[in-house]
Amino acid sequence: MERFSPEAVFADLEALRARRPLVQNITNFVAMTVSANVLLALGASPAMVHAAEEAEDFAAIASSLVINIGTLTPAWVASMKTAAREYGKLSKPWVLDPVGVGATKLRNEMAASLIQLKPAVIRGNAGEILALAGSFGGARGVDSTAGSQAARASAIELARSTGAIIAVTGEIDLVTDGQDVVSIAGGHGLMPRSTALGCALSGVVAAFAAVNKPFDAAVSALTVYAAAGSIAGRRVKGPGHLPAELCDALFHLTSNELRANTKIESTAA
Amino acid sequence: MERFSPEAVFADLEALRARRPLVQNITNFVAMTVSANVLLALGASPAMVHAAEEAEDFAAIASSLVINIGTLTPAWVASMKTAAREYGKLSKPWVLDPVGVGATKLRNEMAASLIQLKPAVIRGNAGEILALAGSFGGARGVDSTAGSQAARASAIELARSTGAIIAVTGEIDLVTDGQDVVSIAGGHGLMPRSTALGCALSGVVAAFAAVNKPFDAAVSALTVYAAAGSIAGRRVKGPGHLPAELCDALFHLTSNELRANTKIESTAA
Amino acid sequence: MERFSPEAVFADLEALRARRPLVQNITNFVAMTVSANVLLALGASPAMVHAAEEAEDFAAIASSLVINIGTLTPAWVASMKTAAREYGKLSKPWVLDPVGVGATKLRNEMAASLIQLKPAVIRGNAGEILALAGSFGGARGVDSTAGSQAARASAIELARSTGAIIAVTGEIDLVTDGQDVVSIAGGHGLMPRSTALGCALSGVVAAFAAVNKPFDAAVSALTVYAAAGSIAGRRVKGPGHLPAELCDALFHLTSNELRANTKIESTAA
Numbered sequence: 001m002e003r004f005s006p007e008a009v010f011a012d013l014e015a016l017r018a019r020r021p022l023v024q025n026i027t028n029f030v031a032m033t034v035s036a037n038v039l040l041a042l043g044a045s046p047a048m049v050h051a052a053e054e055a056e057d058f059a060a061i062a063s064s065l066v067i068n069i070g071t072l073t074p075a076w077v078a079s080m081k082t083a084a085r086e087y088g089k090l091s092k093p094w095v096l097d098p099v100g101v102g103a104t105k106l107r108n109e110m111a112a113s114l115i116q117l118k119p120a121v122i123r124g125n126a127g128e129i130l131a132l133a134g135s136f137g138g139a140r141g142v143d144s145t146a147g148s149q150a151a152r153a154s155a156i157e158l159a160r161s162t163g164a165i166i167a168v169t170g171e172i173d174l175v176t177d178g179q180d181v182v183s184i185a186g187g188h189g190l191m192p193r194s195t196a197l198g199c200a201l202s203g204v205v206a207a208f209a210a211v212n213k214p215f216d217a218a219v220s221a222l223t224v225y226a227a228a229g230s231i232a233g234r235r236v237k238g239p240g241h242l243p244a245e246l247c248d249a250l251f252h253l254t255s256n257e258l259r260a261n262t263k264i265e266s267t268a269a
Numbered sequence: 270m271e272r273f274s275p276e277a278v279f280a281d282l283e284a285l286r287a288r289r290p291l292v293q294n295i296t297n298f299v300a301m302t303v304s305a306n307v308l309l310a311l312g313a314s315p316a317m318v319h320a321a322e323e324a325e326d327f328a329a330i331a332s333s334l335v336i337n338i339g340t341l342t343p344a345w346v347a348s349m350k351t352a353a354r355e356y357g358k359l360s361k362p363w364v365l366d367p368v369g370v371g372a373t374k375l376r377n378e379m380a381a382s383l384i385q386l387k388p389a390v391i392r393g394n395a396g397e398i399l400a401l402a403g404s405f406g407g408a409r410g411v412d413s414t415a416g417s418q419a420a421r422a423s424a425i426e427l428a429r430s431t432g433a434i435i436a437v438t439g440e441i442d443l444v445t446d447g448q449d450v451v452s453i454a455g456g457h458g459l460m461p462r463s464t465a466l467g468c469a470l471s472g473v474v475a476a477f478a479a480v481n482k483p484f485d486a487a488v489s490a491l492t493v494y495a496a497a498g499s500i501a502g503r504r505v506k507g508p509g510h511l512p513a514e515l516c517d518a519l520f521h522l523t524s525n526e527l528r529a530n531t532k533i534e535s536t537a538a
Numbered sequence: 539m540e541r542f543s544p545e546a547v548f549a550d551l552e553a554l555r556a557r558r559p560l561v562q563n564i565t566n567f568v569a570m571t572v573s574a575n576v577l578l579a580l581g582a583s584p585a586m587v588h589a590a591e592e593a594e595d596f597a598a599i600a601s602s603l604v605i606n607i608g609t610l611t612p613a614w615v616a617s618m619k620t621a622a623r624e625y626g627k628l629s630k631p632w633v634l635d636p637v638g639v640g641a642t643k644l645r646n647e648m649a650a651s652l653i654q655l656k657p658a659v660i661r662g663n664a665g666e667i668l669a670l671a672g673s674f675g676g677a678r679g680v681d682s683t684a685g686s687q688a689a690r691a692s693a694i695e696l697a698r699s700t701g702a703i704i705a706v707t708g709e710i711d712l713v714t715d716g717q718d719v720v721s722i723a724g725g726h727g728l729m730p731r732s733t734a735l736g737c738a739l740s741g742v743v744a745a746f747a748a749v750n751k752p753f754d755a756a757v758s759a760l761t762v763y764a765a766a767g768s769i770a771g772r773r774v775k776g777p778g779h780l781p782a783e784l785c786d787a788l789f790h791l792t793s794n795e796l797r798a799n800t801k802i803e804s805t806a807a
Contacts, residue, residue: 029428030570030586031339032299034442036464041508046464051342071570073589100585104595142483193789195574195584237788239579240780241510247506251462301568301609305733310777315733317568318639326642510779517776520731533632 004219004266005183006259012212012220013253017043021210023065023203026050026080028099030069031199034243035066038200041247042214042224044207052082059086063210065094066203067119069101069110070196077110083118087184093209093217096164097202102131115162120214122203123160123167126151133158149174152181156269165214167205169198173222179268184219185224186262188233194242200227219264227261228253273451273488273535275497275528281481281489282522285314290332290479292472295319295367297339303512306333307469310516311493313476323350328355332479335472336388338379339368339465346379353386362389363480366471371400379423384431389483391427392436392471395420402427403441418443425538434483436474436491438467443489450538451488453494453530456463457502465509469496480537488533496530497522542576542757544797550750550758551791557582559601560749561741564588564618566608566637569737572781573604576738580762582745590620597624601748604741605657607648608734609635615648622688624657629746630753631658634702635740640669653700658752660696661705661740663707664689671696690719694807703752704761705743707736711754719807720757724764724800726771732780739763757802764807765799766791 001007022045027035032048039046049058049070059065065087067080073133088092094118098111113130124132124150152174161179168174173184205223208217219257231253234244250260251266270276273304291314294521296304303316306314317328326336334356336349351492356363380401380527384391393401395418402423422433423442428447437443442453473494477486500522501514560583565573568587577584587596597603603617610659625632634657636649648769649670653660662670662679664687671692691713693704697716706712711722729735742763769791770783787795 028586029298030569030574031463033302033571037508040464046299047372048340049369050340051375053343054373054375056525057375061372071586071588074591099586103585103599104587106589106592106595151348172711193578195571195578198401225422234787238789239575240782240785240789244509244513244782248505251507251509298567302571302733305568306777307733309733316641317566317609318638318642319609320644322612322643326644390730393665513778513782517774517779520776520778 002147002218004264006264008216009035009223010045010255010258012208012216013209013224016207020045021207022047023207023210024049024058024062024065024083025203026083027199027203031068031070031196034196035083035200035203037243038250039203041208041250042207043202047052050076050079052079054084055079055083059083059090059092060119064206065092066091066097066206067114068097068099068199068202070099070199072107072110081116081117086148090117093214095121095123095206095209097118097171097199097201098128098132099126099156101128118208119164121165121167121205121218123205125171126168126170129158129166129168130154132179136213140226143186147199156181165218167218167222169201169222173226174267175215175218175222178264179269182219182264182266184222184262184264187229190233190236190239191229193239196242196259197246215241223262223264224250224253224258227258230261271314272485272513273533275531275533277485279524279527280493281477281485282493284480285400285476288480289392290476291316291330291332292479293303293318293327293331295352295403296335296337296471296472300337300339300465302446303402304429304467304469304472305517306512306516308472308476311473313478315472319345319348319513321348324348324352324355326357328361329353332363333475335366335475336363336383337366337368337468337471339468341379350386353383355442356514357387358398362483364388364475364478366468367393367397368468370397376414385538386500388433389478390436390474390487392438392474394467397437398427398435398437399423425450433443434487436487438470438491442491442495444484444491445538446484448538449535451533451535453488453491453533454532455497456498458509459502459505459508460498466515471489492531493519493522493527494532496527499530500526541754542802543801544800544802546754547758547761548601549795550746550754551762554745557749558583559745561597561745562587562600562603563741565604565606565623565737565741569606569608569734572734573738573741575781575785576788577741577745579788580742580745584649584741585591588614588617590617593617593621593624597621597628597630601631602744603632604635605632605636605652606637606737607645608737610648610793611681613687617644619654622652626656626780633657633659633661633740633744633747635658635660636666636670637737637739637787639666657702658730658747658793659703659705659743659756661707661743662738663710664706665713666702667696667706668692669691673722695721702708703756705756707760711760711764713753713760714807715753716806718804720804722757722760722764722800722802727776728771728777728780729767731777734786735781761800762788762796765796768799769795
């Protein structure tokens, strides 16, 4: 079995469904319900827990964590840091979703301070990854105007400078550790028209990080999501029912569907 | 008409639809939208109001309150206590949903301090009720690994020690005042795969507490939900559309549907 | 082309879809996901950003703002005021949704203090507009028991005293600048049974305020929403799927659908 292949991805999905990892989410208010539903449909056990006072207790029982700065305030970021440190102490993986970085100084500072706490994976759109890499990203709130291919060089650079796996999502997704770059095709053009599906994907990366190494986990998460998104997109006539159809597609996703709806390619950086 | 029967439950539902009680929700961020939609579909008038500064004013106009500690922080718990005290002063009922109790010390302390303020009903899954009763509950975040039958003895004990009606939900639901135990069958296996449906049910208990005594209200709420959940579950092919179908089933629920989709049994404790 | 006509409304919609304005939302927890999805379906680019620390940076890049006091606390209101002031400095429009005003002293005070910061449009139901105008509104939490026609005189008075455009939504919607009153028919009886659709509409008003003057923007927003709501309402069998169908109807809304599903009338105040 090739390392980055539909077969390897589906093996991760089966491991996830069997183990049902408890995934802590410190995410934004818009994404909470969608993220929980996506994780439940996938087969994980999500918990939305953000109080600093229970960070230590919760890190002890959960398998992984996602931190998403979408609706950040300084108080929430303090909780995020406390939680990230607890996962660090226990060598458990956590994923950073730097929503809207580049749009405001607060976001830039908060994202930078979280990256110092060593996320296993950083997942963002091209604009966010460009902004993080210090390039001129043209971040525009929470949307991205740049394509993910444009962020390829920045992603590789960011992976090298931070030690994190970088996952850039867009029409074509990229995952890199700074040495290899895996590209994943799939998804559907309606996905950006339904809120928080990218945020929920960061939770999916965290769920897979409970069953495999960060690089493989990110590839598996993005591939599963690309396949389910592609299936869901074809079943709707607009963005309205997309989150529900995405959950159903994740819930039922088979090995054949995975193979038929995505394409994975691996190259050197 | 028997006290705990589909006929009595439907009479409560008709009273609720006619009166349209204003139900205050201090609930978690994941559950807010779902809870509001479930309560609107049921025929209640939900309000999500959590500021301590308006607790007194709001308790004066609302009929009942649900407090849910899902995404708790100490600041929110302070608001919850203020609101619980206001309802206590006015002898209006409030319902506690101790989400995730047993998972962290913070949750155990906060749940214990809220129970001292005398909720009319406590609704949880088996793990949460076991944890509250001081048994070894094996609570696992917000999910439950124990069945509701396993929590029967703990629920009876908890009802006796707190004076609250205890409602334990799972494949078979139980409601007890420490003397009698009513069991309710219904629902659907997909319900735990859609987030916050248990939280929304606690809101439904609060809505029924506006039209009947706490024991009867809990039985009516769980029975109506079990019937609607069963109907909704058969209409979907996965968890994605379940919340929407649950709302539609609640909105249209008839006496015949209620009778055909649930089974209520009453025994001594 | 008449100023308040389906043709003028559709021209605004096309301008909005072409320009895709970045709309900041400081809204309540119940409405965030629905509002974001409605704005995305409409063709705008929503951002849920509420930290006072990034208010200045965000006002600089966004086109308009909606402030909704649904789940207010004093800390959030401080952020709302900071944001409103930044938009004021830049002469960018912002919309106030005074959810539940009249129900508690806190809401009355907070709404009054926000109105002093000069919203371009205030959108509420009849009870809220009556309460704001100092009439006896009988506000009942977040619902309205008064019809929008009953609020006509209050809306005119409120427009004159505040300088804001007043939009009252109900079975028939009204928009007034204190001189002219535009009434808009459409929508669907199920809309009040699905949470936060009114809140999301306030976001839609803000989106249109990025492409036209406040009065015209409010008329365009309410007309587009009334048409899409009417279409969506006919496609569902209960409130459950209404938000998803509303998004699909907004996403695909054509000039012919707009004309066929609404009626706009303009009279002197």
